[in-house]
Amino acid sequence: MNLKELAFPIRIYWDLTPQPDTAxxxxxxxxxxxxxxxxFTLNLRDSGSELSKPCIEILERLKNRPxxxxxxxxxxxxxxxxxxxxxxxxxxxxxxxxxxxDELRFIAExxxxxxxxxxxxxxxxxxxxxxxxxxxxxxxxxxxxxxxRIVFPMQRLSExxxxxxxxxxxxxxxxxxxxxxxxGKLKITIHDxxxxxxxxxxxxxxGAGCQAGNSMAYISPDGNVYPCPSLPTVLGNIQxxxxxxILSSGYKKELVKSLRKPPEECLVCEEVDQCIGGxxxxxxxxxxxxxxxxxxxxxx
Amino acid sequence: MKIFRNPDVMWREEDEFKEQAYKGLxxxxxxxxxxxxxxxxxxxxxxxxxxxxxxxxxxxxxxxxEIVSALRQxxxxxxxxxxxxxxxxxxNMKEEGLIHEE
Numbered sequence: 382m383n384l385k386e387l388a389f390p391i392r393i394y395w396d397l398t399p400q401p402d403t404a405x406x407x408x409x410x411x412x413x414x415x416x417x418x419x420x421f422t423l424n425l426r427d428s429g430s431e432l433s434k435p436c437i438e439i440l441e442r443l444k445n446r447p448x449x450x451x452x453x454x455x456x457x458x459x460x461x462x463x464x465x466x467x468x469x470x471x472x473x474x475x476x477x478x479x480x481x482x483d484e485l486r487f488i489a490e491x492x493x494x495x496x497x498x499x500x501x502x503x504x505x506x507x508x509x510x511x512x513x514x515x516x517x518x519x520x521x522x523x524x525x526x527x528x529x530r531i532v533f534p535m536q537r538l539s540e541x542x543x544x545x546x547x548x549x550x551x552x553x554x555x556x557x558x559x560x561x562x563x564x565g566k567l568k569i570t571i572h573d574x575x576x577x578x579x580x581x582x583x584x585x586x587x588g589a590g591c592q593a594g595n596s597m598a599y600i601s602p603d604g605n606v607y608p609c610p611s612l613p614t615v616l617g618n619i620q621x622x623x624x625x626x627i628l629s630s631g632y633k634k635e636l637v638k639s640l641r642k643p644p645e646e647c648l649v650c651e652e653v654d655q656c657i658g659g660x661x662x663x664x665x666x667x668x669x670x671x672x673x674x675x676x677x678x679x680x681x
Numbered sequence: 682m683k684i685f686r687n688p689d690v691m692w693r694e695e696d697e698f699k700e701q702a703y704k705g706l707x708x709x710x711x712x713x714x715x716x717x718x719x720x721x722x723x724x725x726x727x728x729x730x731x732x733x734x735x736x737x738x739x740x741x742x743x744x745x746x747e748i749v750s751a752l753r754q755x756x757x758x759x760x761x762x763x764x765x766x767x768x769x770x771x772x773n774m775k776e777e778g779l780i781h782e783e
Contacts, residue, residue, distance in 0.1 A: 383716050384728045388695050391721060421691040421721055449691070570724075587724045596726060 385641055387595055389418040389628055394610050395600040396426045396537065397435050405620055406604050408435050412442040414624045419447075426453045426534075428478065432463070440470040449473045453505045453534070456487050461494060468500040476532055479504040480512060485519065489526040503530025503568075508576065510545050516579075517558035523567055532570040538666040539613040540601055546663065546677035552579045572611075574659050575677040590657030594637040598628060608636060612662030639671055646674045682782045684740045684748065684771060690779050692720040694734060702731040722779055732756065736770055740780050745771065 393415060415423060423443065427436040432454070443450055451474035452467065459477055467475055479485050485504060492502050506512075506519055523531055536542050547555065556579050564580075571577045574586040594608030594616070601607065604619040606627045614636065617627035627633065640661050647653045658664070659675025667676050698717050705712040716728035718737065729737055735755065739748045749764050756763065774780045 383714075384719070384726050387719060388697055391691070391693070391719065391726075419693040421693070589726070 384589065385595065386634075386637065389420070389625075390594070390596050390598045391419075391421040392424065392597045393420050393422070393600065394424045394426070394535070394597065395439075396428075396540075396602050396610075397433050397439075398426070398428045399602055400433060400435070401603045404603055406435070408438045409442050411600075411619055411624055412439055412446070416443070416446045416448055418625055418628065422449045422451060422473075424451045424453070427458075428453070428455050430455065430457045432458055440467070440472060444470050451476065453478065453532075456484050459487075459491060461491075464491065464495050464498065464500070464502070468498050472500055474501040474503065474530065476503050476505040476530070479506055479519075482522070485522050485526070485528065489528055492527050501530050503532065504528055505532045505534055507534055507536075508545065508547070509543065513545075513547050513551070513555070516555055517562060520559065520564055520567065520569075521562050524562060524564060529566055530568050533572070533576060535572045535610040536663075537601075538611045538662050539599065539605070539607045539615075540610075541613075544663060544666045546573070546575060546660075547579065548677075555579050556582055573677070574656055575675070585655045589655075591640050591659075591661040593640055593662060594633055595640075600624075608633070608640070609662050611660060611666070613666055642671075644672050644674050646672070647678075683742050683744060685742060685781055685783060686737065686740045687722065687779050687781060690720050690722040692718055692737070694718045699731070699734075706731065720779060722777070725777075727777065727779070732766065733770060736767055737774070737779075740771075740774075 425436060425439060427433050440450065450472050452472050453476040456477045464475065477484065477488050479488060488502065488504050495502060504523065508516065520531070536544060538544055552575065559580060569580065571580060577586045592609070593612045597609055599607040599610040600619060606616045606619060606624065607614060608616060616630065616633050619627070641657065643653050644658045647656070647658050659678050661671060661675070663677060664670065664673055664675050695717055698715055702712040702715045702717050705715065713730050715730060717731045718729045718734040720727040720729065735752060736748060739751050745764070745767060749760065749767055752763055752767070753760060771780060775782070
């Protein structure tokens with residue numbers, strides 16, 4: 382084993398909504414497989430106006446099992462009793478979708494009310510073409526209001542979400558604004574190597590290239606399994622095939638191997654050893670090819 | 682001075698590769714490049730070979746001498762060489778924030 386070919390991924394992302402009417406997923410069984418494969422973290426997303434039955438089933442099943450659960454929900458779900466309930470279920474992180482000042486203020490208020498909770502409470506900010514200019518203000522708000530955790534989630538390109546990235550020039554403007562903010566205490570999760578560069582232009586992206594299928598996997602609400610939320614290649618469906626079989630299949634291994642090869646276009650670049658082609662899912666989504674570089678590297 | 686694993690580090694042993702490494706040890710092969718465990722800390726992944734994994738598992742309120750002594754029961758290596766390896770390994774682990782001393 383080396384870090385480029387793990388036996389099984391260590392992080393799994395699982396979106397539960399919108400739940401298709403036809404889905405017949407055995408959630409408990411999938412949880413057992415996640416434990417059996419020794420995933421480190423399960424990142425659940427349940428974005429309805431209340432916690433869904435599958436979400437509750439999963440959390441209860443994993444309550445005392447050795448996997449860290451992070452849950453992302455709408456703020457509509459969250460109130461003091463819900464926070465107590467999720468904390469009792471050993472949820473490690475509760476993230477709330479936050480795209481507006483009101484939502485961030487709500488998170489700050491929940492944090493004030495639950496200062497002693499062992500569960501981390503934070504914000505999930507989905508960057509898109511309408512809000513990317515707000516990033517410095519969002520970060521600044523977090524720093525000034527006691528929010529110490531923010532995640533910039535991966536785009537669900539496998540779910541046909543609009544593919545968005547920040548161009549080089551726009552990125553430089555954001556970097557300059559972010560330089561004015563002391564973000565030392567803020568724990569930030571960034572999956573996109575080019576968004577990382579905007580925050581930390583002098584520090585290499587720690588992801589060591591695209592981790593789709595290697596250290597991460599994604600399950601969509603209809604049970605399709607992908608190497609990454611941003612890579613629209615279906616590996617199988619958990620309604621038809623055990624998750625473990627999907628993640629140990631020859632097809633998955635070959636795909637991971639091909640993702641590890643830098644695109645030919647990148648071979649002359651001095652950063653290729655760190656970046657290894659950037660976000661390969663974005664390249665597939667926008668250019669339908671693994672031979673080309675990440676569009677975020679060249680455009681803008 | 683006692684050594685402790687950083688509780689924030691998530692880690693697992695890779696059973697298939699562990700078996701492969703132990704089999705190799707039995708037949709005298711060089712197994713130093715076979716990763717038998719994976720650690721995740723602060724967004725970074727680390728792979729440990731069989732000796733590294735065993736040292737890591739022993740970082741549970743033991744001194745360096747206790748770790749060396751425990752390892753000698755499983756690894757046929759001269760004590761001084763093993764001690765040097767352990768000290769060097771723990772130095773690197775400490776620099777990465779993976780362990781601490783008390």
